[in-house]
Amino acid sequence: MTQKIALAAHKVVRDFRKNKYRYLLVLPVVLFFLIFDYKAMYGIVIAFQKYRTSAGISGSPWVGLYNFQRFFKDINFWRVLRNTFTISMLSIVFAFPAPILLALLLNEVRNKWIKRTVQTITYMPHFIALVIVCSIIHSFCQTNGAINDIIAAFGGERLNMLSIKGLFYPIYILSGIWQNIGWDSIIYLAALSGIDQEQYEAARVDGAGRIRQMISITLPGIMPTISMLLVLKLGHVLSVGYEKILLLYNPMTYEVADVISTYVYRKGMIDTDFSYATAIGLFNSVINIFFLLTANKLSKKMGQSGLF
Amino acid sequence: MRKSLHKITGIALSAAMIAVLAGCGNGGGAASTTAAPQTTQAATTAAATTAAATTAAAETTAAAAGTEAAAAETTAPAENDGIHFTSPGGITYPLQDMPTLTVWDGNNDFAPANVYSSYTESPFHNGLVERTGVNIEWQYKAAGANTTEAYNLLLTEDVLPNIIYKESWKAHEGQQLIDDGVIWDLTDYLPLYAPDYWERIHRPEYSSVLKTVMTDQGRFFDVATFNEGPYNDVYTGPVIRQDWLDECGLDTPVTMEDWENVLVTFKEKYNIAPFSFLLSRINTGGFASGTGAYGTFTARWYADDNGKVQLAQLQPEWVEYMEWLHKWYEMGLIDKDSVSMDEKAMRSKVLNGDAGVSLTTNTQLTNWAEDAATEGNGAKWVGVGYPRVSPDQPVNWTHIRARCVGHGGVITKSCSEEEMIAALKWLNYGYTDVGMMYWNFGTEGVSYYLDEEGLPEWTDQVVNDPDGMNVSTQKYIGVWGTGFSVQTERFLQIRYTEEAVQAIFTWIEDSEAQKHFIPGLSLLEDEQTLYNDTWSMISSRISEVAVQYMTGDLSLDGYDAFVKELYDMGLQTCQDIEQAAYDRYMAKQ
Numbered sequence: 001m002t003q004k005i006a007l008a009a010h011k012v013v014r015d016f017r018k019n020k021y022r023y024l025l026v027l028p029v030v031l032f033f034l035i036f037d038y039k040a041m042y043g044i045v046i047a048f049q050k051y052r053t054s055a056g057i058s059g060s061p062w063v064g065l066y067n068f069q070r071f072f073k074d075i076n077f078w079r080v081l082r083n084t085f086t087i088s089m090l091s092i093v094f095a096f097p098a099p100i101l102l103a104l105l106l107n108e109v110r111n112k113w114i115k116r117t118v119q120t121i122t123y124m125p126h127f128i129a130l131v132i133v134c135s136i137i138h139s140f141c142q143t144n145g146a147i148n149d150i151i152a153a154f155g156g157e158r159l160n161m162l163s164i165k166g167l168f169y170p171i172y173i174l175s176g177i178w179q180n181i182g183w184d185s186i187i188y189l190a191a192l193s194g195i196d197q198e199q200y201e202a203a204r205v206d207g208a209g210r211i212r213q214m215i216s217i218t219l220p221g222i223m224p225t226i227s228m229l230l231v232l233k234l235g236h237v238l239s240v241g242y243e244k245i246l247l248l249y250n251p252m253t254y255e256v257a258d259v260i261s262t263y264v265y266r267k268g269m270i271d272t273d274f275s276y277a278t279a280i281g282l283f284n285s286v287i288n289i290f291f292l293l294t295a296n297k298l299s300k301k302m303g304q305s306g307l308f
Numbered sequence: 309m310r311k312s313l314h315k316i317t318g319i320a321l322s323a324a325m326i327a328v329l330a331g332c333g334n335g336g337g338a339a340s341t342t343a344a345p346q347t348t349q350a351a352t353t354a355a356a357t358t359a360a361a362t363t364a365a366a367e368t369t370a371a372a373a374g375t376e377a378a379a380a381e382t383t384a385p386a387e388n389d390g391i392h393f394t395s396p397g398g399i400t401y402p403l404q405d406m407p408t409l410t411v412w413d414g415n416n417d418f419a420p421a422n423v424y425s426s427y428t429e430s431p432f433h434n435g436l437v438e439r440t441g442v443n444i445e446w447q448y449k450a451a452g453a454n455t456t457e458a459y460n461l462l463l464t465e466d467v468l469p470n471i472i473y474k475e476s477w478k479a480h481e482g483q484q485l486i487d488d489g490v491i492w493d494l495t496d497y498l499p500l501y502a503p504d505y506w507e508r509i510h511r512p513e514y515s516s517v518l519k520t521v522m523t524d525q526g527r528f529f530d531v532a533t534f535n536e537g538p539y540n541d542v543y544t545g546p547v548i549r550q551d552w553l554d555e556c557g558l559d560t561p562v563t564m565e566d567w568e569n570v571l572v573t574f575k576e577k578y579n580i581a582p583f584s585f586l587l588s589r590i591n592t593g594g595f596a597s598g599t600g601a602y603g604t605f606t607a608r609w610y611a612d613d614n615g616k617v618q619l620a621q622l623q624p625e626w627v628e629y630m631e632w633l634h635k636w637y638e639m640g641l642i643d644k645d646s647v648s649m650d651e652k653a654m655r656s657k658v659l660n661g662d663a664g665v666s667l668t669t670n671t672q673l674t675n676w677a678e679d680a681a682t683e684g685n686g687a688k689w690v691g692v693g694y695p696r697v698s699p700d701q702p703v704n705w706t707h708i709r710a711r712c713v714g715h716g717g718v719i720t721k722s723c724s725e726e727e728m729i730a731a732l733k734w735l736n737y738g739y740t741d742v743g744m745m746y747w748n749f750g751t752e753g754v755s756y757y758l759d760e761e762g763l764p765e766w767t768d769q770v771v772n773d774p775d776g777m778n779v780s781t782q783k784y785i786g787v788w789g790t791g792f793s794v795q796t797e798r799f800l801q802i803r804y805t806e807e808a809v810q811a812i813f814t815w816i817e818d819s820e821a822q823k824h825f826i827p828g829l830s831l832l833e834d835e836q837t838l839y840n841d842t843w844s845m846i847s848s849r850i851s852e853v854a855v856q857y858m859t860g861d862l863s864l865d866g867y868d869a870f871v872k873e874l875y876d877m878g879l880q881t882c883q884d885i886e887q888a889a890y891d892r893y894m895a896k897q
Contacts, residue, residue: 053460054463054484055488074845075849135650138653139653142649142653143581143643158644160645162648163644163647250647251647251851251854252648252855254848267844269454269457274460
């Protein structure tokens with residue numbers, strides 16, 4: 001037993017000597033996570049307290065699971081949970097495949113110049129700040145905005161599109177696709193460039209058409225990347241970002257747009273109910289981990305690579 | 309092999325992307341929160357020892373030092389330079405041998421005019437040092453940071469600044485800080501070391517201020533800043549295009565029927581949905597007074613004629629008000645963008661002539677007037693009185709705020725007793741008549757002069773400043789937002805354009821709103837828990853449903869069921885707590 005430990009220790013030391021510069025390189029990243037993620041995790045305890053900033057973590061009274069009970073009894077509980085799932089699922093179904101499709105299409109383009117131009121143009125929206133994107137959306141959707149101009153030109157009625165419940169998800173998802181399709185496709189394009197060209201030649205000799213090649217060679221070739229990103233995405237299923245929703249919703253659309261993160265924001269930052277907000281956030285994270293692990297397992301079962 | 313290579317590139321790439329994304333997401337927040345407090349305590353503690361003996365400075369030195377002190381006393385009033393004086397409360401300014409104090413400003417109300425890179429260049433800040441004899445190290449929150457957030461972060465610091473200034477202090481919050489040993493209980497010190505402040509908050513016209521700053525236990529935790537009179541109570545109200553009104557040959561509308569007539573005429577003539585507003589502006593007062601209601605979409609407590617606390621949204625007048633709004637919405641008189649617009653969008657609508665009636669602030673009204681002048685489109689926006697049930701009745705409700713909204717400074721336990729006393733004397737300055745003039749108008753002969761009636765007027769130097777009035781006033785005065793002083797009515801009246809000044813006069817005309825208005829109340833500890841849990845749910849439910857009554861997404865037929873839903877959520881408990889708190893508030897004196 002001791003021998004085994006000594007052997008392992010020896011191995012570690014030897015590995016460290018051999019790769020010391022690599023360890024040095026990774027150090028800042030490790031420190032980053034330790035300081036900003038792990039150290040901050042200590043704050044989770046306030047979910048079980050009635051926290052007051054003036055009393056601090058050590059001085060605030062403990063209340064057990066009180067904050068969680070409050071959340072489950074909260075009239076907004078089912079609503080924010082339902083909306084979060086809906087938005088997440090919609091973006092997995094529609095927004096997730098979009099960059100894959102773009103990458104596949106770009107891959108078929110033989111003209112380098114066109115390919116690059118399209119890539120650059122589709123990247124660009126990614127670099128626009130979210131606030132600006134949302135104010136563009138606002139002005140497009142206003143009654144005197146561009147979309148309504150088109151509707152009116154065909155004789156339709158002008159609507160304030162952001163005040164209509166049924167249009168919130170389409171606006172949210174489509175603008176998300178527009179903003180991120182180019183950027184998200186980079187990783188697939190990188191994977192595509194790694195596919196052995198000989199396979200295509202062999203397929204062509206065997207008489208496979210373009211579509212056939214795409215289905216039988218290209219897609220399997222990038223499948224590991226797709227499944228890995230899907231696993232990551234599923235790990236965030238309950239983490240719909242609050243910024244964009246906060247910038248787009250209004251009292252008319254709260255019912256479909258209010259999600260866990262916006263609720264946490266309102267509770268924590270506006271009502272300064274820190275303990276409650278932390279409890280909701282913790283609940284959120286636990287569900288996320290559950291999804292991440294499940295998806296990872298499934299991915300492995302189906303013969304694809306998992307994260308761990 | 310190839311497959312594993314893919315895997316590695318995949319992981320590396322996605323890790324990189326995640327890192328980049330995480331960086332983007334957190335960057336702004338982290339930077340803004342860490343930037344705020346930079347306490348340098350050394351100076352304060354060093355100076356503290358010298359200040360120890362100066363608690364009753366003026367009197368003792370006068371008695372002991374004979375001729376010198378007597379000379380100083382006689383020269384002070386003789387010079388009459390507006391700098392050397394002894395206040396009615398008996399504090400002589402400038403103060404002598406004072407420690408340097410740190411003041412954290414959570415609202416950036418005391419930020420120097422934006423043409424200066426630091427407060428050390430600002431005439432107002434330097435003048436204040438000269439007049440009070442106290443060096444202040446100002447700390448501002450990072451621009452754009454949320455005040456509450458910045459304040460809560462500040463409290464987690466090991467060493468707090470000497471004075472913490474922010475908005476919306478609640479008395480129970482102050483009491484809690486006293487109990488936690490974070491701040492000084494000022495009750496016994498205020499009458500001695502801030503006598504002029506003490507005297508002023510005990511004047512009958514400021515009884516509401518006194519009630520707001522005193523805790524339920526009868527303690528005083530801060531030096532509050534407040535407003536002088538009715539003119540400061542209101543800054544939002546109905547506005548209209550006077551030029552259109554004239555063009556259509558219509559009189560200024562008074563009742564809801566008049567308003568409807570104006571809106572219909574505007575719609576037909578200019579082919580727009582004329583009534584356009586921001587939710588945040590209609591919520592505060594809106595057209596509620598047109599039916600005798602007390603609020604629009606935001607849940608609102610008010611005191612009825614018998615001193616009973618009522619919820620605006622439960623009254624029949626409110627239902628009638630919603631019926632009006634719904635009718636106007638259906639008729640296309642209300643701009644559909646109103647529910648989702650922001651200030652910029654509103655301003656561009658106004659500029660493009662897409663609005664004829666709105667609700668806005670005097671500041672925005674000034675901006676709109678400037679836009680119209682630049683564009684030369686002839687638009688003339690003016691304030692109009694709040695709607696009335698009938699022309700001969702007073703206005704029961706308007707946009708309204710308390711004389712003391714809750715702005716103020718607390719003195720933390722980072723101060724020794726001597727430093728706390730020094731801080732009180734410094735804070736007291738703005739509540740002396742001389743100090744109030746300085747905070748409101750700056751220096752006589754530089755930023756203001758007294759006209760024939762003895763009222764302050766800006767000098768040409770301020771009016772013709774190339775940086776514009778917004779900046780030029782801020783160079784010399786301290787009550788731009790609110791100060792450690794009293795914001796005077798006169799200040800507002802010479803601060804804004806003619807239209808904006810007139811607008812407020814129309815908004816406060818015949819108003820009884822102050823009688824019904826309930827300021828932020830102080831709650832007991834067990835009440836807070838109960839109230840916070842249920843009230844935030846109820847109020848957000850109300851504001852959500854109410855808007856939909858206007859748009860017709862929800863029918864008012866379901867109103868009774870909605871009221872029942874509110875009671876099921878615990879409305880009665882909230883009302884009882886609010887009533888109890890209000891009774892305690894009224895009993896304070």
